[in-house]
Amino acid sequence: MEYVSTRGSAPVLDFEGATLAGLASDGGLYLPREWPRFTEAQIRDLRGKSYAELAACIMAPFVAGSLSDDELSALCEAVYGDFGHSAVTPLVQLDETHWLLELFHGPTLAFKDVALQMLGHLFETFLERRDKRLTIVGATSGDTGSAAINAVAGRDRTEIFMLHPAGRVSEVQRRQMTTVRAPNVHNIAIKGSFDDAQRHVKRMFADPTINQALNLGAVNSINWARLMAQVVYYFHSALQLGAPDRKIAYSVPTGNFGDVFAGYVAAQMGLSIERLIVATNVNDILHRALSKGDYSTGATTPTITPSMDIQVSSNFERLLFDCGGRDGAALAAQMDSFDKSQSMQLTDEQRKGAAGLFSSTRADQDETARALQWANRNAAQVIDPHTGVGLHASLSAIEAGQVAHDTPVVTLATAHPAKFPDAVERAIGVRPTLPSRVGDLFGREEHFTELAGDYETSRDFVFEHAAASAG
Numbered sequence: 001m002e003y004v005s006t007r008g009s010a011p012v013l014d015f016e017g018a019t020l021a022g023l024a025s026d027g028g029l030y031l032p033r034e035w036p037r038f039t040e041a042q043i044r045d046l047r048g049k050s051y052a053e054l055a056a057c058i059m060a061p062f063v064a065g066s067l068s069d070d071e072l073s074a075l076c077e078a079v080y081g082d083f084g085h086s087a088v089t090p091l092v093q094l095d096e097t098h099w100l101l102e103l104f105h106g107p108t109l110a111f112k113d114v115a116l117q118m119l120g121h122l123f124e125t126f127l128e129r130r131d132k133r134l135t136i137v138g139a140t141s142g143d144t145g146s147a148a149i150n151a152v153a154g155r156d157r158t159e160i161f162m163l164h165p166a167g168r169v170s171e172v173q174r175r176q177m178t179t180v181r182a183p184n185v186h187n188i189a190i191k192g193s194f195d196d197a198q199r200h201v202k203r204m205f206a207d208p209t210i211n212q213a214l215n216l217g218a219v220n221s222i223n224w225a226r227l228m229a230q231v232v233y234y235f236h237s238a239l240q241l242g243a244p245d246r247k248i249a250y251s252v253p254t255g256n257f258g259d260v261f262a263g264y265v266a267a268q269m270g271l272s273i274e275r276l277i278v279a280t281n282v283n284d285i286l287h288r289a290l291s292k293g294d295y296s297t298g299a300t301t302p303t304i305t306p307s308m309d310i311q312v313s314s315n316f317e318r319l320l321f322d323c324g325g326r327d328g329a330a331l332a333a334q335m336d337s338f339d340k341s342q343s344m345q346l347t348d349e350q351r352k353g354a355a356g357l358f359s360s361t362r363a364d365q366d367e368t369a370r371a372l373q374w375a376n377r378n379a380a381q382v383i384d385p386h387t388g389v390g391l392h393a394s395l396s397a398i399e400a401g402q403v404a405h406d407t408p409v410v411t412l413a414t415a416h417p418a419k420f421p422d423a424v425e426r427a428i429g430v431r432p433t434l435p436s437r438v439g440d441l442f443g444r445e446e447h448f449t450e451l452a453g454d455y456e457t458s459r460d461f462v463f464e465h466a467a468a469s470a471g
């Protein structure tokens with residue numbers, strides 16, 4: 001499979017190249033040149049496969065030319081054959097319409113493990129093959145950081161630098177990053193918001209001096225391989241609920257538009273998805289973009305769903321490219337003007353393309369808390385606040401008649417409730433406890449460096465420490 005940049009001028013790469021590059025050299029994001037398409041009969045044949053077997057079938061067209069079928073099957077078995085839950089991503093029924101898709105059974109209790117455990121193995125395979133080292137630089141609003149660190153800690157060929165906004169991630173999230181003791185792991189707390197951290201990371205990728213010297217790699221959802229791995233659980237859940245003979249709606253709590261874009265990919269591949277409901281908190285740039293065509297940033301408001309406290313949604317660019325006629329030059333101009341003014345209008349083509357599959361809802365703090373109460377009262381489920389934002393959107397979509405009455409509505413449960421115990425306790429009076437697989441998180445020593453919020457300080461820190469460890 002060939003991969004092209006959304007901005008049209010970076011070199012075309014194969015899967016291995018796109019995985020190691022992360023961001024494209026023209027500032028764009030890589031996407032497959034075309035969507036592989038499964039027929040209904042082929043999708044029916046996927047029923048009954050284990051998660052690992054299904055993952056290999058779904059990923060095969062995307063990795064063609066870079067991994068053999070045997071290599072891919074072995075990787076999928078290594079990652080998903082022994083996950084925290086035997087079903088990997090189990091479905092839980094809430095009532096006759098609503099389901100939860102539990103994505104938090106990996107080592108760091110959020111959905112990001114499902115893809116990042118795979119990405120860690122892919123990095124290792126490709127770096128061995130090339131006899132190279134990779135310096136991973138990432139920004140995290142909490143969950144990417146811990147999942148990425150867990151996926152590469154102690155590995156020989158990767159060094160990881162993870163920037164998080166100081167004081168704006170939960171204590172469990174912070175400890176899951178900072179208590180990992182491995183020589184290749186560097187945690188940095190910067191003064192500022194997640195968007196500041198993400199801007200620094202993007203700038204490092206765009207800076208040839210540091211990018212080439214350190215061979216930078218990305219673990220944020222700008223890395224295509226992550227989205228590819230997330231496509232699998234849409235198929236896995238839809239097949240259980242009757243696909244391809246029945247349509248399914250998904251509600252996805254969204255920040256960087258990665259998880260829900262994977263649902264869009266599943267639909268392009270032929271999966272019977274009736275609707276993708278984009279669920280945001282009060283940082284609602286995606287809700288405004290999808291409902292009014294207005295993609296403009298404001299100040300980031302801290303909420304009880306910190307993993308979605310995002311104003312600039314990196315992966316939205318992939319949708320704009322795909323829905324807007326795949327015109328890289330036009331999109332590069334549109335994104336350039338957005339970078340300068342922090343505001344843009346979607347074209348009619350982009351709006352129309354998105355409206356066919358997406359709708360959106362925004363949940364404030366009270367609505368989120370009420371969704372947690374609904375799940376607890378009606379289905380005896382304790383859910384995390386991010387999942388609550390998604391469930392609020394599912395309930396609203398049914399109320400507003402946006403989904404056919406016999407369509408199952410699946411809310412993606414993106415984190416374990418014990419990752420955000422204070423918010424959960426305030427909403428329902430129950431304090432969720434950490435599952436034993438995370439170990440003694442509160443007894444271990446933390447290691448991180450606090451840095452000022454400017455770009456140069458972060459860049460210099462990465463440069464000095466990566467160079468030192470490369471010898």
Ligand SMILES: *Cc1c(COP(=O)(O)O)cnc(C)c1O
Nearest residue numbers: 143255256257258259307414415
């Ligand atoms: C990262 C994250 C999200 C948002 O996912 P995106 O792919 O950025 O849209 C939602 N919920 C939780 C718990 C997360 O960690």
